[in-house]
Amino acid sequence: QKEVEQNSGPLSVPEGAIASLNCTYSDRGSQSFFWYRQYSGKSPELIMSIYSNGDKEDGRFTAQLNKASQYVSLLIRDSQPSDSATYLCAVPNSGGSNYKLTFGKGTLLTVNP
Amino acid sequence: NAGVMQNPRHLVRRRGQEARLRCSPMKGHSHVYWYRQLPEEGLKFMVYLQKENIIDESGMPKERFSAEFPKEGPSILRIQQVVRGDSAAYFCASSSGGYNTEAFFGQGTRLTVV
Numbered sequence: 001q002k003e004v005e006q007n008s009g010p011l012s013v014p015e016g017a018i019a020s021l022n023c024t025y026s027d028r029g030s031q032s033f034f035w036y037r038q039y040s041g042k043s044p045e046l047i048m049s050i051y052s053n054g055d056k057e058d059g060r061f062t063a064q065l066n067k068a069s070q071y072v073s074l075l076i077r078d079s080q081p082s083d084s085a086t087y088l089c090a091v092p093n094s095g096g097s098n099y100k101l102t103f104g105k106g107t108l109l110t111v112n113p
Numbered sequence: 114n115a116g117v118m119q120n121p122r123h124l125v126r127r128r129g130q131e132a133r134l135r136c137s138p139m140k141g142h143s144h145v146y147w148y149r150q151l152p153e154e155g156l157k158f159m160v161y162l163q164k165e166n167i168i169d170e171s172g173m174p175k176e177r178f179s180a181e182f183p184k185e186g187p188s189i190l191r192i193q194q195v196v197r198g199d200s201a202a203y204f205c206a207s208s209s210g211g212y213n214t215e216a217f218f219g220q221g222t223r224l225t226v227v
Contacts, residue, residue, distance in 0.1 A: 034215065034216075036218075042220070042221075043204055043218045043219060043220045043221045044156065044204070044218045045218070046215055046216070046217060046218075049215055088155070088156070090156075097169060099144065099146070099161050099168070099169070099208075099214075100146075100158045100161065100169065100172075101146075101148075101156075101158060101216065102158070103148075103155045103156040103157075104155060105154065105155040106155065
C-alpha cells in the first residue's frame with residue numbers, strides 16, 4: 001500500500017511570512033513528485049513538479065526533494081491571503097503503474113492579513 | 114487552449130438512478146484518469162483510460178461503476194443504481210503521457226445522491 005503523509009494542519013501564517021509544507025512518502029522507487037493547490041470547493045491545480053534531489057524554484061514557490069529521506073516539501077515565500085488553500089502532495093507509483101497518483105490528504109494553509 | 118472539461122458540474126440523483134459524468138481531456142492529451150474525493154478524504158485513483166482502452170481500473174468499485182473513453186467523444190464515468198455513499202466529487206485528469214507526466218484536473222462533478 002503506497003502512502004503519502006502530510007500534516008493536516010491547519011497551518012496558519014501571517015501575510016508576508018514563509019509557509020512550509022511537508023510530505024513524506026513510502027514508495028522508495030518514486031521518481032516524480034507533484035504539489036497541487038486546491039481551493040475550497042474547487043479542483044486541484046498543479047503548481048509544482050520536481051524530479052531531482054535538491055531545490056526547484058518557481059516564483060514564490062520552492063519545492064525541495066530528498067529521495068534518501070523520502071521527503072518532499074513546498075515553501076511559499078511572501079505568503080499572501082490568496083495562498084490560503086489546501087495543498088496536496090501527489091506521488092506516482094513506481095514501476096509499471098506510475099501513471100497512478102497517490103495523494104496525501106492535504107495541508108490546509110491559512111494566510112492571515 | 115481549453116483545459117480539461119467536465120460536465121455537469123453538479124449532479125443530483127435519487128437513490129437507484131444512474132449517473133453519467135463526462136470528461137473531455139485537454140487538447141493534445143490522450144490519457145484520462147478519474148479520481149474520487151470523498152468528504153474529509155484524499156483523492157483516490159479510480160481508473161486510467163486511453164482511447165478505446167481501459168488500462169487500469171483497479172480503483173473502481175467492482176459493481177455499478179464503469180468507464181469508457183470512445184474513439185470519438187468524451188470519456189464517460191457511469192454509476193448505476195446510485196447509493197448515498199456515492200456522493201462525492203469526481204475529478205477527471207488528463208496528461209500527454211502515461212508515465213510520470215504532469216496530470217491536469219478538470220473542475221469536477223459534484224454528485225449528490227438523495
